[in-house]
Amino acid sequence: MTGTSPTETVGTGGTGGGGGLSRRRLFGMGAAGAAVVGAGAVAARALTNETPVAHAASSADPYPFYGAHQAGIVTPAQDRLHFIAFDVITDDRAELAALLQDWTAAAARMTQGKDAGALGAVGGVPEAPPEDTGEAQGLPASGLTLTVGFGPSLFDHRFGLAAKKPAALADLPRFPGEALIPGISGGDLCVQACAHDPQVAVHAVRNLARIGFGKVSVRYSQLGFGRTSSTSRAQATPRNLMGFKDGTHNLKAEDTALVRDHVWAGPGDGPAWMAGGSYLVTRKIRMQIETWDRTSLAEQEAIFGRDKGEGAPLTGKKEFDTPDFARKAADGAPVIAADAHVRLAHPDNVGVHILRRGYNFVDGSDGLGRLDAGLFFMAYQRDPRRQFTPLQLALSRSDALNEYIKHVSSGLFACPPGVQDAGDYWGRALLA
């Protein structure tokens, strides 16, 4: 953890051009407006991303970039996502390390509402391509966080990293019913960009791809909206595309002890370079929207084990009422069915806590008259072997929801600890 002001240190880590001016100050706003934004940045300054609830003063403001942990994990979930997975196409470890240095410098700038680099070319020479693609000019930081992860395939023969591969990064098992599409699964590297404005998230991902030209290739990319989980008690529980509140019992940033025990990799958990990091599992879950929409309300509620309006367990009245899994109806059947989602996923039953951070998606239609829509599930945890895997094995075997959903992609990434300061970079302890 560092007490350094991110706003002050970012400049030294920049890739040139733009100085300390934000995009918004440079373009699009007068001096008065810029002063207001400046004040918001100052308010955020006292926090680092390790502070459990680093709420930005407004949805336009920045979150700190430097800290013991990467931002974008316990940060209150922003409303929009652009997730991208890359294949590394160089096999030169020094080139990979240089890329991560360049990415870190650009991320330190962009998360503070600045350009990735100079909008004009270096030194004002117009014959070079711009170092920022420009579409976020005039837009504020918008709560942008950028979170990087390393896939199992990064630890193959290419970069000599096999000995440093965490045991927790073992491939996930095959789960019953999954129908994974290889082209939208896996990846050597991933970046999760979350922001309140999709244009800001898209701009950040696109500039990292631009910086990586010749070193990485885009493997797949996913936009999402309407965060489907709260990661802070200050947030209302949002709804998934089945219309239900989702993740009522998600880990929250305020649960400090639970977050320590279930989200962050500890110093004794595996390789030292991952201490303070977290493991990300992604699952693209296609929903059979049209079939679901023709299912009765009673059946929908039985499947979730909650009522649809309030989100209360079928044995309670309010969303946060503790479900009574033992209670039986007059006919002797349990009120919350044996295969209800809330029974199979509830931490009290399965002893598993994960920090969910997923997003709804609609990717147009599927050519068969249906919307291509669902949930891009993302969850952070200390060790997938003890958290996501047993939970998903139970769900994939028994969950009544399975009739309406299909897992079509899967990703697993080791997200290293945070960047300490402008001299540090993502994965330095792994690669240096």
Add this chain to the structure above:
Amino acid sequence: MTGTSPTETVGTGGTGGGGGLSRRRLFGMGAAGAAVVGAGAVAARALTNETPVAHAASSADPYPFYGAHQAGIVTPAQDRLHFIAFDVITDDRAELAALLQDWTAAAARMTQGKDAGALGAVGGVPEAPPEDTGEAQGLPASGLTLTVGFGPSLFDHRFGLAAKKPAALADLPRFPGEALIPGISGGDLCVQACAHDPQVAVHAVRNLARIGFGKVSVRYSQLGFGRTSSTSRAQATPRNLMGFKDGTHNLKAEDTALVRDHVWAGPGDGPAWMAGGSYLVTRKIRMQIETWDRTSLAEQEAIFGRDKGEGAPLTGKKEFDTPDFARKAADGAPVIAADAHVRLAHPDNVGVHILRRGYNFVDGSDGLGRLDAGLFFMAYQRDPRRQFTPLQLALSRSDALNEYIKHVSSGLFACPPGVQDAGDYWGRALLA
């Protein structure tokens, strides 16, 4: 035009359930919060969607649904889009008319922040599917507008509408360089949903699809973000994914005479049922993002004929400076090149005014290591034969931008006039 309060009349057009309560009042907010929303709705009440600039009091508030023209055309462009095109799969004209009645009733409700129908089943019977899918519960109206259009194919043999087909709805010609994909082009019906919250836009489109089950099939669907045009002088000019300000000289709602002359179909223009309507052209324009990002700033600016930071014409200093197309540089060449986008598209040069209302899109990646991204162009006009077609013919032949873009889909729709009141419905004058 009607002076009727939309808030009062909506209830009578509803499809049951929910009464006069908004989603937000029913769920997710206390009474105090609901009162604030109510006040916003009252502020919007005095306006109809014909008022040139019907700014909602906040981005959460509703726009009026009833009026001489459909909302979502001169309405200040909201930030998010879900566009959908349907094939009609019934050949029963009465069934088509009934669908449009049902859609209109649901749209009148949803645009005011209410459910499409009852969240529970009719009469509280839990054996029926809900009449609202639920994922917008707790979300405010969010400036939602729903705009419907009829494609040329609706006027084929199936519904006996051939004699009522407007001449302006003649198929667009083939344009040089286009590479249209049939599955994401055309459509019998379209709905443009615009809102400040993508979850609200998605909810609306999904519920119209649900209501249309068995009568329509989803042909294609497109999400967009970061409106690429201003339709009101109160809005700053946004940037497209090439990083340039786009649509500086777009028609604005405040240009009352220009809007009357160039956007709305007049009583003498064609069939009476289209008087007060407008013609929508959609074009999905894929951008070669990665190639563009490796192009020099000087070339990018020469292609647009504007500078990238300010958006000023290369002969001026400020965005709204009038371009001097005659000015020559020392070497005798025009400062704004003969093939620059601003020269070929500027209303002063081509005499064509259209109301652009497009959105940026990123549809993930293309499997070849590149982002699948670009512009979903939408433009409203009085007659495409005199507006979009000649403009696009000139652009497709000469525009320097063509090296970096490709038109991959095309749509043409006759958007009927507005719905007058709860007894009226979309297309009534065409179908009744």
